[in-house]
Amino acid sequence: MTWEVSPGVGYTALAAVTLATLLIGAYGLRISRTTGDFYVASRTVKPWWNASAIGGEYLSAASFLGVAGLVLVSGVDALWFPIGYTAGYLMLLLFVAAPLRRSGAYTVPDFARARLDSLPARRVTSLLVVAVGWLYIVPQLHGAALTVGLTTGLPGWAGSAAVVVIVCLSVLSGGMRSITFVQAFQYWLKLVALAVPVLFILFRLGADGVSWTSSGAAFDFGTDTAVADSVYRNVSLSIALLCGTLGLPHVLVRFYTNPDGVSARRTTLIVLGLLSVFYVFPTLYGILGRTYLPDLAGDGNADATVLLLPAQVFDGALGDLLAAFVTAGAFAAFLSTSSGLIVSLAGVISQEFFRGSIRGFRTATLLAGAVPLGLALLTNTQALAGSVGMVFAFTASTLCPLLLMGIWWRRLTAAGAVAGMLTGAVLCGGAIVAGGVLSVSGGAVPVWLEQPAAWTVPAAFAVTVLVSLRGPGTIPAGTARFLARLHTPERILRP
Structure with a gap:
């Protein structure tokens, strides 16, 4: 079966989002002048603005399109994704947000250098941050290719290229301060773009007396607790999402923009509320899709559920208008997440290779966008939520141990941190490469390769502890003072 949306709808929605993004980015240019503006918005972003911006960059293609697609295919099992995505911020609130802000660092590698007093630890952290960022951008570009191809008829590469060009222009114009305005706008755009069409659909079905869950059939195929693989998969996924959130570079850099640790915690609390509200709507799309677009699962087009559902329920102008809403929201999702990733990567690359100057930041921005664009053009679109889940597993296995133990364990050494990350x-x-090879060759992928976090994350923590306790190197001399700084509230430090 061929699924499509009116090209006029696609072009109009994409043009509107692009214009709004560039105009808001241009506004940021007017007030971005210093290095601090480009890297951390001079640490003056208020909690509500910052929380909206975090929601804008965190709610990626996996959230906007992928969650609904997974619910369509997997039913109740897919709900572990929105639960994990949201609960990860509870981990941030409890263990990372305020101490990380008090560290005074600009980037995660800066934190590693300050905490461990080690250039090799900083270098390894930098390489991992760049790898995570590039791997995370690729699914966003795949989502853009899917959306643009479906709604305009243009080749998919045009969507990927458009996202990179628009994002780079926004970042080059004003750095972090500019992107903060853009992403805050894009969170609310995405929320409205999902909420308005699905509410219209529910009202329509209610007025017609139609069951939107097929009398409960849409909730079939839940978790089978009698099958060990099913339980393992969900436990491992939960570990990946909970711990992976702690190491996402585009999320962590946001906490450096708060004025103080109290603001960082308040920001995280607001984010929890914003994410909880948002994830109601992709879940509803997935449930409705199981009833009204079941063929999408068989065609391998489940990620298109959000884009196609409004036109499936409504004919004519109203269907086109609602389709334009969700198309605009989807494109905003790709732009906002890619913006956060590219600005955080540009900061790291600039600090490591271009001496941290504004000119170096702009050069690094182009590099941060060009590499994942090349990877996206050379690879095929996969299930968006699943591919992003693998990035979370990788982040949980590498950067999470550094951050948690760097903040909460005095005996961490540089050798232990590097050994754990590697x-x-x-x-x-x-595991990711082996699973990919097996999948391409047509072989069955074992569940422990499909979801590796359950064993790779404990292994990384264990190696970090063992090497710190028994390996070479000593605890850095300034550790006690640095940890006191991380854990002492600003109101006590102020005279």
């Missing part, structure tokens, strides 16, 4: 990278990266 162990996680080799084990999780190897």
